[in-house]
Amino acid sequence: MKGLFYKDWSVLIGQYRKNLLLILVVYLGMAYLFDMPFMLYALVFMLGIYTQSALSFDEKSHWDTYAHTLPVSQAAIVGSKYLLGLCAMLSGFGIGLVAFLFFPGIVRGTMGMDEALVGMLVATALALVYFSLSLPLSYRFGSEGARTAVMVAILLLAVIGMTVTVLLSPEQIQTIQRFFGFRGPAEIWDSTREQSVVMEVEYGSLTQWVRNLHFWFLICGGTVFSVFLYGASWVVSLAIYKHKQF
Numbered sequence: 343m344k345g346l347f348y349k350d351w352s353v354l355i356g357q358y359r360k361n362l363l364l365i366l367v368v369y370l371g372m373a374y375l376f377d378m379p380f381m382l383y384a385l386v387f388m389l390g391i392y393t394q395s396a397l398s399f400d401e402k403s404h405w406d407t408y409a410h411t412l413p414v415s416q417a418a419i420v421g422s423k424y425l426l427g428l429c430a431m432l433s434g435f436g437i438g439l440v441a442f443l444f445f446p447g448i449v450r451g452t453m454g455m456d457e458a459l460v461g462m463l464v465a466t467a468l469a470l471v472y473f474s475l476s477l478p479l480s481y482r483f484g485s486e487g488a489r490t491a492v493m494v495a496i497l498l499l500a501v502i503g504m505t506v507t508v509l510l511s512p513e514q515i516q517t518i519q520r521f522f523g524f525r526g527p528a529e530i531w532d533s534t535r536e537q538s539v540v541m542e543v544e545y546g547s548l549t550q551w552v553r554n555l556h557f558w559f560l561i562c563g564g565t566v567f568s569v570f571l572y573g574a575s576w577v578v579s580l581a582i583y584k585h586k587q588f
Contacts, residue, residue, distance in 0.1 A: 343425065345414075346419060353399055366385075377447060385434040387468070389434040394488075397477075457548045472496075476488055522551075523551045524544065524551060
């Protein structure tokens with residue numbers, strides 16, 4: 343697998359060296375100049391997307407036909423793409439987190455590193471989920487056909503999520519919000535009494551969410567789940583790959 347990984351890495355660097363450098367400069371520049379933390383979160387996904395390019399190159403060059411003549415297993419052939427994607431996403435996570443150390447909001451104290459960590463973990467989890475869907479579909483329908491299939495899959499997941507939300511009662515939703523720290527008591531100024539009163543409100547700030555330990559369980563649990571999903575996706579892709587005709 344080491345040789346396969348090196349092949350994919352060499353192809354991508356050879357084809358996209360300037361493009362990768364441009365992405366880093368543009369995304370970091372926009373994040374710092376316009377105080378846009380989203381651009382640092384997006385690095386995880388943008389670097390991971392190059393895994394799709396590696397699959398596309400293999401299809402155009404009919405690499406898999408040649409790969410079957412090599413003394414390597416099908417698990418290694420598929421696994422090298424998943425390893426490439428994981429390394430790319432981890433690189434985006436690391437670069438983004440280091441960049442946050444010098445981010446204007448962090449330096450001024452208007453944003454904390456805990457917020458940056460939460461954002462990077464969420465971005466990584468979402469990227470892992472996305473590629474857990476896109477890679478098996480790419481092996482099944484090809485890189486071009488997978489784009490439509492991925493959009494349909496994401497739409498179905500969104501519909502399922504909305505359906506679950508609709509089926510829950512307002513009381514159940516509020517209970518869930520309280521548990522994870524999205525809702526709780528807060529001091530509100532009552533102009534009629536001219537004094538502060540404690541009322542239950544829906545928190546709209548990440549700085550309030552991170553104070554709840556259950557919120558961190560949600561974020562870390564979601565990240566761990568996305569890693570397991572990524573591993574399960576490799577198993578599915580391998581099963582698809584074994585039944586393909588080259």
